[in-house]
Amino acid sequence: EDKVVQSPLSLVVHEGDTVTLNCSYEVTNFRSLLWYKQEKKAPTFLFMLTSSGIEKKSGRLSSILDKKELFSILNITATQTGDSAVYLCAVFDYGQNFVFGPGTRLSVLP
Amino acid sequence: NAGVTQTPKFRILKIGQSMTLQCTQDMNHNYMYWYRQDPGMGLKLIYYSVGAGITDKGEVPNGYNVSRSTTEDFPLRLELAAPSQTSVYFCASSSSGAQQGLDGNQPQHFGDGTRLSIL
Numbered sequence: 001e002d003k004v005v006q007s008p009l010s011l012v013v014h015e016g017d018t019v020t021l022n023c024s025y026e027v028t029n030f031r032s033l034l035w036y037k038q039e040k041k042a043p044t045f046l047f048m049l050t051s052s053g054i055e056k057k058s059g060r061l062s063s064i065l066d067k068k069e070l071f072s073i074l075n076i077t078a079t080q081t082g083d084s085a086v087y088l089c090a091v092f093d094y095g096q097n098f099v100f101g102p103g104t105r106l107s108v109l110p
Numbered sequence: 111n112a113g114v115t116q117t118p119k120f121r122i123l124k125i126g127q128s129m130t131l132q133c134t135q136d137m138n139h140n141y142m143y144w145y146r147q148d149p150g151m152g153l154k155l156i157y158y159s160v161g162a163g164i165t166d167k168g169e170v171p172n173g174y175n176v177s178r179s180t181t182e183d184f185p186l187r188l189e190l191a192a193p194s195q196t197s198v199y200f201c202a203s204s205s206s207g208a209q210q211g212l213d214g215n216q217p218q219h220f221g222d223g224t225r226l227s228i229l
Contacts, residue, residue: 004152006152034217034218041222041223042200042220042221042222042223043153043200043218043220044220045217045218045219048216048217088152088153090153097155097158097168098143098155098218099155099169100145100152100154100155101152102150102152103151103152
């Protein structure tokens with residue numbers, strides 16, 4: 001059975017800190033890994049990763065995938081209170097199935 | 111751009127009642143999905159569809175039914191509501207990538223969710 005594990009499940013930091021969120025997976029027929037940010041309502045897309053070792057960046061956020069060790073990390077530098085959210089990791093397989101992890105709840109204090 | 115639209119936003123049902131959660135998208139996406147999200151948990155796939163007329167079960171399909179008669183619409187039906195179905199329901203859609211000349215399924219676009227309580 002496909003499985004996605006995220007750690008930590010929750011994290012409290014202060015503004016300006018750097019955080020690293022982890023996602024590991026056991027998926028048959030892996031195709032891609034996606035990161036989403038969920039605030040009050042619908043998840044919003046951050047990154048899609050399909051190849052190992054290629055970092056994707058968007059402002060203060062970056063992510064990388066390791067297909068050999070079956071994990072990905074999401075880094076947020078110089079955190080702001082607006083980064084407070086649940087960060088979801090999802091894996092997409094060739095069976096057209098998205099499997100989501102439980103999420104990491106990040107709280108950034110002023 | 112409307113994107114993915116879900117209705118209603120909130121609903122309270124009594125045990126044993128039935129209802130349909132509506133989902134429509136205007137992006138001509140061929141893939142559509144229904145998820146439920148329980149408090150403090152991730153998203154669990156209920157059903158998905160890879161195109162009009164084609165649906166398939168996800169991780170937690172029991173107690174639900176879907177249909178996909180058009181590309182735009184993907185309603186989710188609860189026949190006999192049970193308290194265990196109290197949750198927030200999200201509909202999502204994505205393209206296959208091939209529609210845009212890209213390789214692989216593209217990221218999902220989510221609706222704003224339907225908060226359903228069964229009492």
